[in-house]
Amino acid sequence: MEQTTPAPRKTRSSVKILDDGYFTVPTFFAETMMRLGKGIPNSFWKLTFVIWRDVLKPKSKDGNGGWIYDYTAKTTQEQLLEDHRINDRVVQQWSAAYAVSGLFTVTVGRRHNVRIPGEPTIWKYHTECGKADWGAFIVALSKIVSPHGRMNRTGESPVEGVSATEIFQLALAMEVDKRRETYNGTMGPALPPVNQARIADLIKRGAGTQDADGTVHYTFMRPRSNFR
Numbered sequence: 001m002e003q004t005t006p007a008p009r010k011t012r013s014s015v016k017i018l019d020d021g022y023f024t025v026p027t028f029f030a031e032t033m034m035r036l037g038k039g040i041p042n043s044f045w046k047l048t049f050v051i052w053r054d055v056l057k058p059k060s061k062d063g064n065g066g067w068i069y070d071y072t073a074k075t076t077q078e079q080l081l082e083d084h085r086i087n088d089r090v091v092q093q094w095s096a097a098y099a100v101s102g103l104f105t106v107t108v109g110r111r112h113n114v115r116i117p118g119e120p121t122i123w124k125y126h127t128e129c130g131k132a133d134w135g136a137f138i139v140a141l142s143k144i145v146s147p148h149g150r151m152n153r154t155g156e157s158p159v160e161g162v163s164a165t166e167i168f169q170l171a172l173a174m175e176v177d178k179r180r181e182t183y184n185g186t187m188g189p190a191l192p193p194v195n196q197a198r199i200a201d202l203i204k205r206g207a208g209t210q211d212a213d214g215t216v217h218y219t220f221m222r223p224r225s226n227f228r
Contacts, residue, residue: 023053028131037138039146043090044097050084051075051098055125071127074120076109093153095121096165100173101137102180102194103129132191136183140175144168151220158221162206167220170202174216 034045051073058067080086099106109121126133145153151171152164159167173195180191203210208218 023056025049025052028134032131033134033138036135037142039142040138041145043086044094044141046084047080047086047090047094050080050086051123055123071125073123073125075123076120089154091121092165093168095123096153096169097141097172098123100169100176100195100198101141102126102133102176102191103137132183133180136179136191137176139183140172140179143179144172144175150222152223156221158219159206164221166202166205166207167218170199170207170216170218171220173199173202 037044054073054075055071056069057073059070059072060068062068075091077088077091080091081088095106095108098104099108103126105122105124105126107122107124109119144151151168153168155164157164157167177193177195177199180193183191199216202208203216208216210216
């Protein structure tokens with residue numbers, strides 16, 4: 001009996017728009033994160049996918065025909081605005097959020113002279129992070145930006161010498177560690193805190209105060225100048 005060789009399976013989609021390249025998005029992002037992230041503005045998700053794409057880009061070849069991945073993205077406010085229409089206010093608040101997420105080390109760039117290119121912001125992804133790390137962060141962010149407790153995330157604050165972004169970051173840093181401690185069940189065991197040093201630094205800078213028993217207090221301004 002004559003045997004025939006089966007046709008090879010396609011390893012790429014025949015969708016033409018993918019011919020210029022594509023990047024991997026975890027199923028978890030769409031199926032779970034956006035469900036957990038109730039109330040999180042669309043601007044957060046937009047910046048997330050821009051950063052995620054750059055994180056997954058190979059940066060150089062290894063000399064053996066393979067690629068080297070450093071899981072790092074570099075951005076500037078000018079580039080994000082020009083290429084993706086993401087303004088500096090959006091970048092400021094969500095880079096502050098990701099800096100306390102436990103998912104990235106975010107080194108904020110600097111520009112001292114408008115005529116001279118500055119240093120880019122560097123986003124170094126922690127490759128060991130799993131679903132529980134992402135889930136704890138997204139639940140925490142949803143809690144802090146919920147319409148029921150809205151707070152200014154950029155601009156002025158009711159505390160002299162402290163920006164609204166610093167107060168937002170303090171609130172989120174504490175919520176992230178709280179959610180990491182209690183985020184378990186189907187996602188796995190509790191996770192260690194990631195913001196103890198940052199919380200202490202933000203309190204030292206005046207973003208909040210701490211009682212003898214460890215309770216932290218902070219004051220923030222709501223949009224339209226309503227104080228709480």
